[in-house]
Amino acid sequence: MGRPGLVGMAARTAVVAGTATAVSGRVQRRQMGKAQEQQASAADEAELEQYRAQEAAAAQQAQVDAQVQAALAAQAAQQAAVAAAPAAPAAPAGGVDVVAELTKLASLKDAGILSDEEFAAAKAKLLG
Incomplete structure (x- = not known):
């Protein structure tokens, strides 16, 4: 009984191989x-x-x-x-744009270049 037989060795090898495959x-x-x-x-x-x-x-x-x-x-x-x-009024036949001239006179008056009397006179000249 010392050594396992051929069948025992084959069985042990199969168990080891199966375990290795599973792992x-x-x-x-x-x-x-x-x-x-x-x-x-x-x-x-x-x-x-x-x-x-x-x-x-x-x-x-x-x-x-x-x-x-x-x-x-x-x-x-x-x-x-x-x-x-509103549309700007057309310039009179004489070629003077009254609205533009009045706007210029107002800006000159606001700037202090024209006095109240000068402004009134120029405005009357434009409108009259």
């Missing part, structure tokens, strides 16, 4: 699981980054849209003001 398979599955987790994490990060980029683009587009709306509103207000402004 090797378990290690391989764990490594594959970790690799899949890392890939999923990287995919999640890429998806999150893409979402953030889309959000930033949407915010920028909203800002551009707001600026365009403001510009259109300002343009509409300007057009309404131009349309509402």
Whole structure:
């Protein structure tokens, strides 16, 4: 009874080989699981980054849209003001624009260049 027989040796070898195969398979599955987790994490990060980029683009587009709306509103207000402004009277046949001349006289009076009497005289000359 000293040494195991041929069948005993074969059985022992089979047990050792089976155990090694099972342990090797378990290690391989764990490594594959970790690799899949890392890939999923990287995919999640890429998806999150893409979402953030889309959000930033949407915010920028909203800002551009707001600026365009403001510009259109300002343009509409300007057009309404131009349309509402009364048309300047046409210059008389003599070629003198009375409104422009009165405006010049008023600015000269406001600047202190013309006195009240001089302004009244020039105005009467223009209108009369």
